[in-house]
Amino acid sequence: METTPVLIVGGGYAGLASALFLSHHGVPCVMVDRHYGISILGRARGINQRTLEIYRPLGLEQAVKEAGRPFEDESGVARCVTLDGEWQWLWGGDDESSRALPELTAGVFGLADQSTVEPILAETARKAGADLRFNTQCLSVEPDADGVTVVTEDRATGERRTIRAGYVIAADGFRGRIREQLGIDRPGLGVLRNFVSFTFRADLSGIIEKKALFWIIGGPGATANGAFASHALPDHWGVGVTYDPAEESPDDYTDERLADIARQMIGRDLPVEIVGKAAWVEAVGVAERYRDGRVFLVGDAAHVWPAAQAMGANSGVQDAHNLAWKLAAVINGGASDRLLDTYEAERRPVALELADLTVRSQQARFGPNPEDDPVDPIMCILGQRYRSTAMVGADHEGVFGETVQQDARPGTRAPHVWLDHDGARIGVHDLFHDAFVLLSASPAWVEAARAAGVRGYQVGQDVLDVEGAWPGRYRLDGDGAVLVRPDGYVAWRAEGASPDPRGDLAAALGTVLG
Incomplete structure (x- = not known):
């Protein structure tokens, strides 16, 4: 039986960030993820100022900025029937975003996505001592008063291992099973839409002269509807389309069908090569608790909401950052186990606020009056406030105030x-x-x-x-x-x-x- 102070289930943003921060605090950890490796799909684009502020003292600022270089000229959101047609700018045809806020933070907003940032987190975590095991399935998690017994399986060889962990971080995403196994409900609006996302390769240089953050494709006359975005790799593009699970499944979206959808969105019959695809859901919900004994939920396992203002993945990183130093303090003998209760006390109220705000933001931005968007991005990013026993004398009310x-x-x-x-x-x-x-x-x-x-x-x-x-x-x-x-x-x-x-x-x- 192997032993480790912390075992992390899930190797996305939240899981890799957990491994990185724990290793930075000198806490050995093992991370397992069922996928073969880091996904090529360019999801969750946007590293907000607070997240970069966290990365800076770890020496990651320059690498993350370089990862976002392919997107540095992008701004605004456009709507069109096809890319080859006329674009209507919903907001921001020019770079109007406040990426640098030198009065408030040394962090600068960047447009790097998961496919480019996750390798940086993984490499840095490994160098700091984290044991990252991809293509490894978590089969069972059995917590008790003294630790957690986890059984994993190497998907290539079928080899099973039993790992005894002091604590488990469940970063296994929206569909992760650990939360359900622990009997933790996730109240909220539930599933809003089902998506198939795919990445394809095509030369669109004769069509796209200025890159938007993303394009909303559809409307009268459209033969395909969905979201369209650039990718960090040259001539690679990402598309998200919705489907009705009562009528079809992700398996119905063959490479040939996806290539046809891409050509319909482009508006021209061009060579298209599908290089990656995945199914996911847009949902709203916040776990009723973030801790169950020695198991903690982070990222999408704990909370989900629409992809507005880059709040989802950044919140997962910030969950991990909040939890890691507390676990390190307890494991190293410098704090009581009671400190770990403050993770939920601090991060769950933030998630509840952001879930509500992002839903209303999406409704406004994609509706007839986008100016009614209720989200103040700077406040949401830099103005989050905590109340717990891990501070003395907090006297504010609510997660957000009037100003930062x-x-x-x-x-x-x-x-x-x-x-x-x-x-x-x-x-x-x-x-x-x-x-x-x-x-x-x-x-x-x-x-x-x-x-x-x-x-x-x-x-x-x-x-x-x-x-x-x-x-x-x-x-x-x-x-x-x-x-x-x-x-x-x-x-x-x-x-x-x-x-x-x-x-x-x-x-x-x-x-x-x-």
């Missing part, structure tokens, strides 16, 4: 400031990734942090406030301090000096870590 909070209150994302650290210009979130961090202009607080094993930075000494934003963003007097968690969220703040900074900090850490 910039006052370093417990439960909010630490406000962005540009810093000089050892001669390099960094964003403050580059400091938050593998340990608690205390920020203060007072040497007394920084000394107390270092004595407690917390990474401390004296503002004005260890790091320099290059734009003078620290006082206005953190709103402390010269003797105050802010404690930030490894995920970049404020855990506690001290408004001023203390007669016992070590004791106060130890008490705060004790509360946060359970």
